[in-house]
Amino acid sequence: MAHLLGIDLGTTTTIVARVDESGAPEIIRDWEGEAITPSALCFETATHVVVGREARAMAEDAEHAFLEFKRDMGTGVSHPVFGQRVTPLDLSALLLRKVRTHAEAAHGPVDLAVITIPANFTNAAREATLEAARRAGFAQVHMINEPTAAALAYARGQKQPLDGLYAVFDFGGGTFDVSLVRAKGMSVQVVFTEGVQRLGGKDFDAKLTALVAAKFQAETGDELRAGDCEFSKADAEDLKHRLSSRQAIRLPLRSAKHGRVHIEVTRAEFEAAIAGLVAQAEMACEGVLLRAGLDRRELAGVFLAGGTCRVPSVQAAVHRVFGQEPQLRDPDTAVALGAALYAAHKADPAKLSPAQRRRAAEISFQDIAPHYYGTLSLDDDGVLENSIIISKGEKLPVARTRTYYTVEADQRVLTCEVTQSAIPENDPLMVLRIAEVEMALPAGRPADQAIEVTFAYDLNGIMRAEFRDLGTGQPLVIELRDEGAGRGSLNVAKVTLG
Known part of the structure; x- marks a missing residue:
């Protein structure tokens, strides 16, 4: 049986799936037993690197902690770390190496890995991702666009086989893509793709932090700043999640100068703050239909992927642009599961088990020129x-x-x-x-x-x-x-x- 991985190497989280003995994709839990791993690293020394949840917890105070480095892949950005400089490529390679060694400890050597990338990734960012995978020790690597991987996952999970034109709306922690695909069963043909490389849930978090800071200043007359009152990135993300299910949240902030400060943040205020960001995604959706020469009435369905799709105003925007209620199923894991299916499609059939080979034979894939x-x-x-x-x-x-x-x-x-x-x-x-x-x-x-x-x-x-x-x-x-x-x-x- 071949050991095949699908890796959703995200801006904020990394999720790994494999193809099991029956040919079905399943999530591999990380070294802490969790399905979702923060894309975070912290250098405790020049040679000792903490990866994942612990690194994220250290990020607020540690000097050499790194989050969201995917956004700078393929750029000239580098950071000083204990007398040397590290790039986003270096950081991605370290994260992928941890993923590989953990997967191999549980299931044996990896035969082939598929890593997902934003459809709108630059040429340099694509090359950097591929090089990071090589440095991480993967012998055979392929890449697939994130919304296309999500389409494969949705195609497999339907009660009735897909048949028609579908939109895949993928809004992750750091990037946004939308793809039109034609699907019949497990046969997926990409029609057109658009996206915004620097648009994601972290931008929503930044808007929410600014909103909280403005309310704190209105209440106390002082700026919200470290050392007096802490409101971390994790706090902003948690507040965003809570506002997806509640209309208002009353926050008890602790200030060294002012003591306990209570402020209320409403969903309406949050939605007003992120309206410009949501509009960017809407314009990309309108653009993908326009450039493909298609009408939204031709769509047989709309699929959502990425954790940012849980925000109610995002779902409302998707409904507004495409004219129908989107499907939201396992948005965090869909991309990784689809990547694992694509790994089976790309693998040497001779290395697959009979069950894996039967499942892989069901998949066909039509790609398009990416630029x-x-x-x-x-x-x-x-x-x-x-x-x-x-x-x-x-x-x-x-x-x-x-x-x-x-x-x-x-x-x-x-x-x-x-x-x-x-x-x-x-x-x-x-x-x-x-x-x-x-x-x-x-x-x-x-x-x-x-x-x-x-x-x-x-x-x-x-x-x-x-x-x-x-x-x-x-x-x-x-x-x-x-x-x-x-x-x-x-x-x-x-x-x-x-």
């Missing part, structure tokens, strides 16, 4: 622009060809570039250049020599960009490999001329 891919060219007015060749949302595999022309007589060099963007952007300053290779051209030719450009993106996460001089027939081929298993982390793997 817009193009090249730089001059428009009719001689202005440099980004020319899109493969559009975000196109079904894989996909191949597209466009013809361009040289602009100068006796042009000796052609700069072959591949660009990537999250939106259909024409401005060359607003796109990421992921490949740039020069190709020599024959001397003495007039302008307007045809250059045929073909981009082909396959199911294995490899994109082939061919720039062919039609006058000579000579091609320059740039092969970009997605080492994140189809999730958009393209890197130049090979360049071939002629």
Whole structure:
């Protein structure tokens, strides 16, 4: 039997699932016996790191404690720790190593792991996540977008098989994504995805903290500050959870200067404070329908994932945008369970038990291009622009060809570039250049020599960009490999001329 893991590596929590002997996904409880592990680390020394619930409890006072580092994956952020600097990649690797060693102690060596990522993660963040998994000791790793994983979990858990178009609304602790999928049974086809990378439950907590601070100041005339009156991140999260089931909460705050201070926070005040954040999610939902060219009346259902979906005003916003009551079932664990199912889909069938193989055979998966891919060219007015060749949302595999022309007589060099963007952007300053290779051209030719450009993106996460001089027939081929298993982390793997 293969040991397959699905890991929801979240901003605030990490949840791990495995595929059991029968081929069904199940949650693996952590080293403290809990299903949900805080994504928290605390360095007690340069070599001793506390991970999880204990680290989160230490975070308010410890100098070298880290929370919410997922938000900075793929950036230049680093932190000083006992004479060295650590990055979000380093922190993620330490967390994943703890997850791996615990899972292996309970169930043996891991054959394959699937780690979930936000659909709107940047290329650099995807690459950093993959590298963190490698450093953690996972031999074979794939990645899947979080809302897609949630869709697989919902597909398995229905009394009646899915059949139609569905929206998956995934609102976690630090990121937000919404995907449209077509599903029939356990066959899931991604249609389109939108998201906001820095939008999640922690932003709600910050608004709630500001609301409590304003009420404290109105009551006492003093600012709410550490050393006098403590109101921690954990306190804000707890208050958020309580306001999801109650209309008002009376908080007894302890102040060194003022003694016990009672303030009341109502759900209406909380909802007013987070209205702008909820509106961002609503706009993304409207955008995913618009860009997919679909109407909300075509939806057969709406699924919720992520703990932030428990907030009543979030559920109301989903109902408002999509025009129907969303389903909320196991929002904390859906992404991890779906990732475990995807692990079975990606595993070598020869390593699966007969029961696992039967379950894996039920799953089929149609992915899409995760970004817009193009090249730089001059428009009719001689202005440099980004020319899109493969559009975000196109079904894989996909191949597209466009013809361009040289602009100068006796042009000796052609700069072959591949660009990537999250939106259909024409401005060359607003796109990421992921490949740039020069190709020599024959001397003495007039302008307007045809250059045929073909981009082909396959199911294995490899994109082939061919720039062919039609006058000579000579091609320059740039092969970009997605080492994140189809999730958009393209890197130049090979360049071939002629």
